[in-house]
Amino acid sequence: MFGWLVEHIIGIVPFWVWLTVACAGGVGYFFFGIITMIPFLMPYREPIKIACIVICLGGTFMCGGDGVTTIWQAQIKEANAQIEAAEAKSKDANNKLAQVRQEKAKVRTEYITTVKERIVKDTQIIDAECKVAPEAIKDLNEAAKNPLKKDVIK
Amino acid sequence: MKRLILITALVITGCASTVPIIEKFPDVPKDMLIVCPDLAQIPETNKLSEVLPVVADNYGQYYTCKDTVDSWIDWYNTQKKIFDNIK
Numbered sequence: 001m002f003g004w005l006v007e008h009i010i011g012i013v014p015f016w017v018w019l020t021v022a023c024a025g026g027v028g029y030f031f032f033g034i035i036t037m038i039p040f041l042m043p044y045r046e047p048i049k050i051a052c053i054v055i056c057l058g059g060t061f062m063c064g065g066d067g068v069t070t071i072w073q074a075q076i077k078e079a080n081a082q083i084e085a086a087e088a089k090s091k092d093a094n095n096k097l098a099q100v101r102q103e104k105a106k107v108r109t110e111y112i113t114t115v116k117e118r119i120v121k122d123t124q125i126i127d128a129e130c131k132v133a134p135e136a137i138k139d140l141n142e143a144a145k146n147p148l149k150k151d152v153i154k
Numbered sequence: 155m156k157r158l159i160l161i162t163a164l165v166i167t168g169c170a171s172t173v174p175i176i177e178k179f180p181d182v183p184k185d186m187l188i189v190c191p192d193l194a195q196i197p198e199t200n201k202l203s204e205v206l207p208v209v210a211d212n213y214g215q216y217y218t219c220k221d222t223v224d225s226w227i228d229w230y231n232t233q234k235k236i237f238d239n240i241k
Contacts, residue, residue, distance in 0.1 A: 057161060079175050082240045090180040093232045097225060098183040104221055112214040116207050123203040130202045137196050137205065144193035144212065 015066045022059025028052040177240075180233045186226060190219040 029052035036045035119126070193212045196205050 076175060079240075083175065083177050086236050086240050087178060087180075089236045090233060093236070094181060094183055094229070097229060097232070098185070101183065101185065101221065101225055105218070108214055108217055108221075112210055115210050119203060119206045119210065126203045126206065127201050132200050132202050132205055134198065134200070137198060140205070140209075141195045144195060146192060149192075 011069075013062075015063065015070075018059050018062040018066055020059070022056055022063055025052050025054070025056025025059055029056065180236075182229060183225075186222055186229065188222075190222065191215065 029049060032045070032048040032052060036042060036048060193215060194208050196208045199205065
């Protein structure tokens with residue numbers, strides 16, 4: 001609650017006002033301490049002293065709050081600037097990574113296409129002296145299955 | 155004395171503050187979020203020329219997935235470095 005109070009009120013009222021209030025409270029305490037020695041002002045001595053202490057403490061409280069808030073605001077500004085810079089760097093790194101990945105994918109696709117074209121070209125040579133047994137296909141397909149998938153485990 | 159402690163505590167609360175800084179979790183290139191598919195199965199055949207393209211595709215698939223894993227490692231290291239520099 002007091003943090004809220006400081007942050008919201010301090011944003012409107014300048015620091016010198018709080019300093020003046022604190023000083024006025026302090027000066028008032030001693031001033032009224034002397035003034036209230038006059039007999040007809042004597043009954044007001046204690047209430048005035050308490051009021052001065054409250055004013056002095058209130059002013060000091062807000063002075064401190066103003067200083068702390070100023071420091072915090074500067075730190076927040078700095079932190080936000082760092083975060084913005086980091087986000088920009090992160091975005092830039094992601095763009096570079098995406099670009100590299102795209103280039104690699106292109107190279108891979110071209111390479112596999114070339115290999116498959118070569119297989120098509122060499123079809124007659126490949127099939128001429130080789131006949132694949134059904135068991136070989138079955139075993140190869142078994143090897144290609146993910147053993148962690150439920151439908152694969154028997 | 156009790157009053158003094160109470161007043162001091164009250165005055166010190168002025169030093170308390172909340173810092174409204176929100177850091178966004180870094181994004182990832184969308185293609186890195188695609189799950190690796192299962193390996194392709196070879197159709198029933200006795201021709202090696204029909205087997206080889208599937209094997210070649212599976213090899214290609216492996217390298218695609220390897221690249222994704224490598225990219226995740228690269229992404230993590232880069233983002234960690236950027237994050238660690240924020241102090």
